[in-house]
Amino acid sequence: MTQQPFELPHFYMPYPARLNPHVDEARAHSTEWAREMGMLEGSGIWEQADLDAHDYGLLCAYTHPDCDGPALSLITDWYVWVFFFDDHFLETFKRTQDRVGGKAYLDRLPLFMPMDLSTPMPEPENPVEAGLADLWTRTVPSMSVDWRRRFAVATEHLLNESLWELSNINEGRVANPVEYIEMRRKVGGAPWSSGLVEYATAEVPASVAGSRPLRVLMETFSDAVHLRNDLFSYQREVEDEGELSNGVLVLEKFFGCTTQEAADTVNDVLTSRLHQFEHTALTEVPAVALEKGLSPEEVAAVAAYTQGLQDWQSGGHEWHMRSSRYMNERARPTAPWRGPTGPGTSAADVGALLAAAGAERLRAYTHVPFQKVGPSRLPDFHMPFQVQLSPHLNDARHRLTEWTHRMGMLQEGVWDEDKLAAYDLPLCSAGLDPDATPEALDLSSQWLAWGTYGDDYYPLVFGHRRDLAAARLTTRRLSACMPLDGEEAIVPLNGMERGLADLWARTTAGMTPDGRRTLKAAVDVMTESWVWELSNQLQNRIPDPVDYLEMRRATFGSDLTLSMCRMGHGPAIPPEVYRSGPVRSLENAAIDYACLLNDVFSYQKEIEYEGEIHNAILVVQNFFGIGYPAALDVVHDLMTQRMQQFEHVAAHELPVVYDDFGLSDEARDIMRSYVVDLQNWLAGILNWHREVDRYKAEYLARRAHGFLPDRPPAVPVLS
Numbered sequence: 141m142t143q144q145p146f147e148l149p150h151f152y153m154p155y156p157a158r159l160n161p162h163v164d165e166a167r168a169h170s171t172e173w174a175r176e177m178g179m180l181e182g183s184g185i186w187e188q189a190d191l192d193a194h195d196y197g198l199l200c201a202y203t204h205p206d207c208d209g210p211a212l213s214l215i216t217d218w219y220v221w222v223f224f225f226d227d228h229f230l231e232t233f234k235r236t237q238d239r240v241g242g243k244a245y246l247d248r249l250p251l252f253m254p255m256d257l258s259t260p261m262p263e264p265e266n267p268v269e270a271g272l273a274d275l276w277t278r279t280v281p282s283m284s285v286d287w288r289r290r291f292a293v294a295t296e297h298l299l300n301e302s303l304w305e306l307s308n309i310n311e312g313r314v315a316n317p318v319e320y321i322e323m324r325r326k327v328g329g330a331p332w333s334s335g336l337v338e339y340a341t342a343e344v345p346a347s348v349a350g351s352r353p354l355r356v357l358m359e360t361f362s363d364a365v366h367l368r369n370d371l372f373s374y375q376r377e378v379e380d381e382g383e384l385s386n387g388v389l390v391l392e393k394f395f396g397c398t399t400q401e402a403a404d405t406v407n408d409v410l411t412s413r414l415h416q417f418e419h420t421a422l423t424e425v426p427a428v429a430l431e432k433g434l435s436p437e438e439v440a441a442v443a444a445y446t447q448g449l450q451d452w453q454s455g456g457h458e459w460h461m462r463s464s465r466y467m468n469e470r471a472r473p474t475a476p477w478r479g480p481t482g483p484g485t486s487a488a489d490v491g492a493l494l495a496a497a498g499a500e501r502l503r504a505y506t507h508v509p510f511q512k513v514g515p516s517r518l519p520d521f522h523m524p525f526q527v528q529l530s531p532h533l534n535d536a537r538h539r540l541t542e543w544t545h546r547m548g549m550l551q552e553g554v555w556d557e558d559k560l561a562a563y564d565l566p567l568c569s570a571g572l573d574p575d576a577t578p579e580a581l582d583l584s585s586q587w588l589a590w591g592t593y594g595d596d597y598y599p600l601v602f603g604h605r606r607d608l609a610a611a612r613l614t615t616r617r618l619s620a621c622m623p624l625d626g627e628e629a630i631v632p633l634n635g636m637e638r639g640l641a642d643l644w645a646r647t648t649a650g651m652t653p654d655g656r657r658t659l660k661a662a663v664d665v666m667t668e669s670w671v672w673e674l675s676n677q678l679q680n681r682i683p684d685p686v687d688y689l690e691m692r693r694a695t696f697g698s699d700l701t702l703s704m705c706r707m708g709h710g711p712a713i714p715p716e717v718y719r720s721g722p723v724r725s726l727e728n729a730a731i732d733y734a735c736l737l738n739d740v741f742s743y744q745k746e747i748e749y750e751g752e753i754h755n756a757i758l759v760v761q762n763f764f765g766i767g768y769p770a771a772l773d774v775v776h777d778l779m780t781q782r783m784q785q786f787e788h789v790a791a792h793e794l795p796v797v798y799d800d801f802g803l804s805d806e807a808r809d810i811m812r813s814y815v816v817d818l819q820n821w822l823a824g825i826l827n828w829h830r831e832v833d834r835y836k837a838e839y840l841a842r843r844a845h846g847f848l849p850d851r852p853p854a855v856p857v858l859s
Contacts, residue, residue, distance in 0.1 A: 144467055145375055146388075146400040149407035151368070152414055155450045157458035160201035162209035167197030169213035170220050177274065178267040179224045185231060185267075186224065196220050198462075202455030204448070207340040214278060215336050221271040222332070225299065228268055243800060246299055252276055253292040255285055279339065286346040287338060294331035300721065317774070320390045321363055321409070321686050324370075330362030334449065341448035342441035347432045352672070353424035354442075356687065360417035361449045363686060365456055367410040371403060372466035394777075395764075405764070412684045412763070414453070421446050431612075507682055507762060509751030515837040516743040517769070519776040522783050525823040528574035529567075536566035536581045543586055544593075547642060549635035554597050559843065562833035565589045571824020573817070583647065590639045591666065591697045594618075597636060598670040599752070603677050611674050615667045622660045625653065662699035669694035673754050680753065688759045689732065695754070696738070698731040701821070713810055717801055722793035729786040730818045734825045736779045740772065741835040749840050783822075790815050 160166075171191060174180055180188055200216040207215070233242035252261050252272040257280065264270035280288050338344055348354055370377075370387040377386050387409070392402035425446065429439050460466050530536075544550050544560060569576070569584040576584060602611040620630045621641045632638040640663070648656045669691055676683060683691070693699075717723060739746075739756040746752035760771040794815070798808050833839035 144469070145379065146403040148371060148468070149404055151407065151457065152411040153454055153457055155454040157202055157454040158205035158451070160205045160207065160212050162212045163197055163201035165209045166200060166212045166216040167195070170197055170216040173213075173217050173274075174220050174224070177221075177271045179220070179271065183228075183267055185227050191220070194223065196223065199456075199459050202458050203452040204337070204340040205451055205455065211340055214275070215340060217271075218275055218279075218336055221268070221275060222298070222329070224271070225268045228266070249299055250292070250296055253288075253295065255288055255292070257281065283339065283343060284346070286349065287335070287343050290349060291332070291335040294329075294335050298329045298332045317387075317390050317394050317685075320385075320387060321367075324366045324385065324387070325359060325362045330358055330365065333365075333452065334358045334361065337448040337452055338445055342444040344442060344445050345432075345434060345438040348428055348434065348442065351428050351432075352668070353420050353428045356420045356424070357417060357446060357449060359686075359690075360413045360420065361453060363413040364410050364417070364453055367406055367413065368457060368460060371406055371410075372460040372468060374399075374403070375467040394774075409684075409763075413686070416684055416687055417449075507680060507753055507758070509680075509747075509753070510749075511747060513744055513748050513768065516741055516745075516835065517772055518740065519772065521737070521776075521826060522780045523823060523826050524783070524787065525819040527571050527823040527827040528820065529827075530570040530574050530576055530581050532576070532578045532581050533566055533570040535578060536569065536585050537564070539582050540566055540585045540589060543582075544589060544635075544639075547635050547639040549589075549593055549639055552597075552635050554600055555593060560589070562839055562843070563589075563592065564828070564832045565592060567831060568824060568828035571827050572821045574820060574824075583643070586639070587643055587647075587700070590636070590643060591700065593639070594636055594667065595670065595695065598674055599677060599750070602674055606678055608671070608674060608678060611671050615671055618667050619660070619664050622648075622656075622663060624656050624660060659700075662697075662702070665694050665699050666697045676753060682753045682759055682762045685756075685759050685763050688754065688756065689735075692735045692739075692754070692756070693728070693731050696731065696735045698727075698735075701731070702727055713803075713807055714801060717797065717803070717807075717811070720797050720801075722789050722797050726786060726789040726794065726815070726818070729782045729789065730822055733779050733782045733786070733822060736775050736782070737826060737829060740775060740779075741829045743768075744837060745835055745840055786818075786822075 171188070174186070174191055180186055180191065196219045197216050200212060200219055204212060204215055229242065229245070233239070233245065248262065248265075248269065249272060252264070252269055253276050254261065257277065261273050262269075264273055280291075283291075344354060367387050374386055374388045378389050387406045388399065388402045390402075391397065391405050392399055395402070395405075397405075425442060429442060434442070461468050541557065541560060544555070550556055550560065565588040566581070566585040568588055569581055573580065573584055598611060602608065602614075614636075617630060617633075617637060618640055621632065621637050622644045623629045629641060630637075632641050648659065651659070672691055673695055736756050743755055743757050746755045747758060752758075756775050757768065757771045760766070760774045761768065764771070764774070766774075794811065798811065803811070829835060
């Protein structure tokens with residue numbers, strides 16, 4: 141027997157696995173169906189023995205324990221189809237490196253997922269097309285158009301990842317631990333699986349399907365599934381296959397620790413993601429249900445869906461415990477969570493497990509604010525782009541001061557002229573867009589000032605008063621300052637509202653309706669993320685690294701920044717180009733670099749002077765139980781890898797996107813200019829952080845303990 145590389149940890153699994161009684165029916169049906177679709181003998185991919193060994197009926201019976209026989213059979217057919225597709229694409233296109241053929245193959249598949257079933261489908265040309273046509277026809281009549289659209293998009297993303305994998309260069313690099321979790325989710329197909337959970341349980345109401353709480357449920361579900369798989373499959377993937385994409389290996393290499401220590405830490409991350417799932421289900425989901433006015437039936441549907449994700453989690457764990465595919469010979473059962481089950485049950489084991497899980501959960505809430513940390517440590521940043529500054533900078537500084545006075549933003553006790561000068565936001569704009577006209581530079585500076593002011597205002601005004609209700613109402617009013625279709629805007633009551641109303645009117649004057657909707661959504665995402673930060677602040681809850689990094693993009697105003705960068709691109713760039721994997725990867729790499737850069741510079745300001753908990757270095761310190769220097773190393777490494785990812789995508793992946801979408805020469809020039817805009821943005825942000833007083837120790841000692849607003853914000857009830 142091959143020696144195991146580590147002992148499997150004791151998993152946190154409070155939900156008992158249950159087996160659907162229709163398992164044999166699903167097995168028999170999926171075998172007959174696969175043969176009918178041409179997936180078995182003669183396919184060149186699978187034989188009957190392959191399907192028997194995979195036993196997707198057992199997998200689906202564990203992960204969907206409560207649905208009836210026909211529903212379980214249909215879900216099992218879907219899993220048979222997706223695994224057959226994976227093997228079929230591998231053999232037909234990946235092994236032969238036939239990218240042109242692979243793209244043509246993938247381009248046809250959406251034709252078999254029409255929103256309206258009366259739309260004719262092409263004649264299937266292979267088992268994958270035949271299977272998809274049959275499954276779509278059998279599945280979608282019982283689901284809404286909204287679900288159809290979401291599930292079709294999730295299916296396309298799952299399939300299209302195969303094309304990007306075929307295009308990417310394997311650089312032989314082991315990922316950063318924070319980066320790895322997001323990357324793992326991207327190729328794991330969780331939105332697709334969660335769509336089938338809806339089919340098996342209850343459809344999520346459209347009004348909340350795209351909300352942060354429901355997205356977090358799906359993403360934490362995904363992360364836990366993938367990290368659990370990494371623990372069970374380490375021996376096969378890393379030792380037998382030489383795979384680099386495994387969470388245990390990632391932590392082992394990055395921290396230079398033993399395999400056992402890395403495995404235990406992966407289990408800590410897995411436990412944290414499950415805790416995040418529970419926290420979201422118990423706090424954020426009820427809040428969004430109340431906010432959206434869900435009916436009792438809709439609330440019950442969300443609860444059933446949440447239960448379905450839990451069932452998938454526990455069923456997937458049981459599958460790993462039983463499958464000969466994985467390292468599970470000495471795995472400890474999770475039965476103690478279900479209570480004593482007979483002779484030999486160890487009460488000490490139950491107590492130790494409960495204590496460990498409780499300590500892990502409580503750690504996020506035990507941070508002591510305002511600890512003295514000293515000046516922020518600044519590493520040697522990797523910045524391959526040179527900063528250039530607009531010649532209109534000095535004039536923009538004077539005009540910004542005039543504008544903030546006119547809007548009333550310097551009369552509310554949050555900022556004054558000294559702070560505005562210390563933040564020097566026109567310097568940032570001058571680097572972001574060195575070729576801007578004076579008018580464009582003013583608009584950019586004012587947007588930056590408004591966003592920075594709001595980011596300071598929420599924790600200072602609402603945080604110190606612990607007034608989450610007022611923060612939510614303010615956020616609703618800010619959204620109402622941005623009318624889309626000629627409706628009457630609200631009358632602004634304070635500097636933040638006046639500033640936004642003024643910027644909105646000037647920025648959107650020549651915009652299309654779609655452009656206005658995109659910009660408004662970007663501002664809404666940012667302001668709603670400030671409420672999320674405030675909620676954590678009131679709970680003294682440090683988020684885990686994955687949740688933090690994703691929400692940091694929102695709190696930093698990333699969507700707003702990208703909307704500004706894309707202005708003027710027009711119809712030459714199809715929207716699907718911006719939605720493509722490589723373009724999103726390019727943008728996220730740039731955004732993450734900038735967000736983390738800000739956290740490095742602002743560490744002393746936020747931790748020592750503001751009692752802030754939303755800083756990547758603190759998040760990493762708390763999560764991995766390490767000190768400031770070690771956590772800074774993790775964050776700095778992630779920054780460097782994000783910048784290298786940006787360079788790699790721009791050089792190697794974007795040209796493939798241009799070819800895939802058949803972009804014109806004009807469109808290619810626009811996209812190349814967009815990359816340059818992002819390069820200027822990155823260089824300009826680094827230059828700004830280095831130059832301004834906002835983050836410097838001597839300025840913080842003088843001004844950080846300034847004054848608090850002495851009056852409540854003016855936020856009357858919306859009619």
